[in-house]
Amino acid sequence: MLTPASDAHFMAAALALSERGRGRTGGNPNVGCVIVKHGIIVGRGWTQPGGRPHAEQMALAEARASAKGADIYVTMEPCAHESSRGPTCSNAIIAAKPKRVIVATLDADERTRRRGIDRLGDAGIPVSVGILEPAARRTMAGFLCRIEKERPFVSLKLAMSLDGCIAMADGTSQWITGDRARAHAHLERARSDAILVGAGTAKADRPGLDVRIDGLTDRSPQAIVLGHDPELPGDWLQISEPAAIADLADINWLLIEGGAKTAASFLQAGLVDRLLLYRAPIIIGGGLPGVADIGLENLGDAHGQWRRIDQRALRQDVLEIYDRAA
C-alpha cells in the first residue's frame, strides 16, 4: 500500500535538486523546484550554472501544459524583479495556472522579499510558506549568508589524526585520510564557488585546487590565496585579509583548506560558519596542529559556539560537520 506523499516529501525532493546547483550559480541562490500533478512529479528544475535558467523555469519547461492545476514546490520564493536575462519566475508561474505554490523560505533580500509570493497571491494562487524552512536555509546557506552577512558562507576543512594533527612535524600530510574521505573532500570542492588557502600553503604545496572526480572536473572552483605570491598562476585571486571576502563577487560558498595560520585568522575574525572535520583513526604524535593561535584569552569564551549538525563514516575515517551555534 502506498501512502500519499506529503508536502514535506515533495519539498525534500526540491531540496535535493537545489543541492545540484551548489557552487555554480554565481550570485544566485541554488533553488530547487518540483511540479506535482495528481501525486506525480511532472517537472523538475534547479538553478542552472551561472544562475540561469532559474529552477522554476526549468521545471515549467519540463511540465509544459501539465503545470495547469498542479502543485509547485520551490525551495525559495519565486523571483519578482524584472531582469534583462528573462521573465520573472512569479510571472511565469502565474501564466502556468497552478493550483497552489509551496515555498520553503522567503527571499532574504529585503528589496525583493515577499514580492514574489505577494504577486502570486494577487493573481489568486494560494501560497504556503515555511515547509522544511530550516533545511532550506542550510541548503541555500551560501546565498542567504551573502545577503544577510554580506559575505560568502565559509567552511573550514581540516583533515586530522585522532590527536588533532594535520601533518607530521616535517610537514608530511600525504595521506592522513583515506581514498573515500579525500573523494568526499573533492565533492565539497565541487560544491564550492571558491577555495582559499594561505600564501604559505600555496607556496609550499602549489596545490592544484581542482576537483579530481571523474565527471566533475569541469566544476573546479575559483582559487584564492590569502596573502601575496607573485609566482601563482594568473587565474588565482589574491586577498590581503579575511574581511576582504566581502568584496568577492558572485561567491556564495567559500571553502578554506588551510594552513593553520589561515584557519586561525578566519576563526579569529569570526568568519567561519562551518567546520568540516575529516578524522582518520591514526595517532601522529607531536605533529602540526590544524589551527594556530586565535587569540583566545579565556577557555570559557570558546564554549557555545559550535554545534554538530552531521556525521558520517567514510570507510575507516569519519566526517564531522559543525555549524556555528545560532
Added chain:
Amino acid sequence: MLTPASDAHFMAAALALSERGRGRTGGNPNVGCVIVKHGIIVGRGWTQPGGRPHAEQMALAEARASAKGADIYVTMEPCAHESSRGPTCSNAIIAAKPKRVIVATLDADERTRRRGIDRLGDAGIPVSVGILEPAARRTMAGFLCRIEKERPFVSLKLAMSLDGCIAMADGTSQWITGDRARAHAHLERARSDAILVGAGTAKADRPGLDVRIDGLTDRSPQAIVLGHDPELPGDWLQISEPAAIADLADINWLLIEGGAKTAASFLQAGLVDRLLLYRAPIIIGGGLPGVADIGLENLGDAHGQWRRIDQRALRQDVLEIYDRAA
C-alpha cells in the same frame, strides 16, 4: 505476547553483571553469572571486590535449591583450581545439579584452561562455549590482557577540543569538556584498578585521582606516577618506564590520564589498548597537543592500528572509543 529469551539474552544479562566488578576484582576476572529456571532468573552474581566470592558462588547462593535443573550462564569458564579461599566453582556447580552450563569464553590461563568445562562434562553436565564470546572478551579484557600479554589492559584518556588541544597554551584546561563528560570520565576511573599520570602532570596539577561521584567515592583506584616525585603522597606507586606496568600486581585495568609525554611514551611502547577521546565542540587554537612525539617516521605506519568501537554523545560533548585493531 512474550518471545522466549534466548541464550544470548541471558548471557548479555550475565555480561552486564560482570561489568559491575570492573576495576575491583584484583587479579581475578570480573565474571558475571545468571541462573535461569523455567525462563526466570533465579540467581545473579558477579565477582566481588577483591575477587571473592566468585560470580557463580554468589548466584548459586541466591538460587539455592532452584539451581537444580536450571541453566547456568557464566561469562567465563568456572574455575577448577583448588584454593585455600574456597571451593572451586566447577565443583559447586556440579553439586547444584543444573541442567546445563553456558559459557561465553574459556579461561585464558593455559594452566587452567578447559579444566573447568572438562570437569563439568565429566560430571555429565552439558556445556556450551562461545556465546557472545567477543563481547565477553571486551568486558573482561583487563584480566585476559594480563594473562595473554602479561600486563594490564591500558586505556588512554584525552579530553580535547575539536582542534586536538588538551589545554590552552598557558596550560589552562579547566574546563574543556562539560559536566556530563567529566562525570563519565570519573566513571571510567571507578572501572579502573589504577590510574597513571606523568611526573610533570602530577607535579603541576597534584591531581586528586579519586572518583568524585556520589556513591562511588570508595571505588577510587590506585594512583601511579610515571617518573619520580618525592613530594607525592606515600600511597602513590612510582614506576620508571612504561614497561614496568608488567610488574604491577593485581591490576587488570589501567587508565592513563596524561600528560602528552606520558601518553606518547606508552603509545610509542605499544602499550595502549584503548583510546577514550572526550571531545568538546570548541576551538582553542595554538593550544597544547594531547600526544607528544611518538617517533613516527612514516605516515603510512600510523594506519591500520585503531578501530572505532563505540561513540556516544555526552550532552554537547562526544566520547569516542577506539581499540587497537587486531
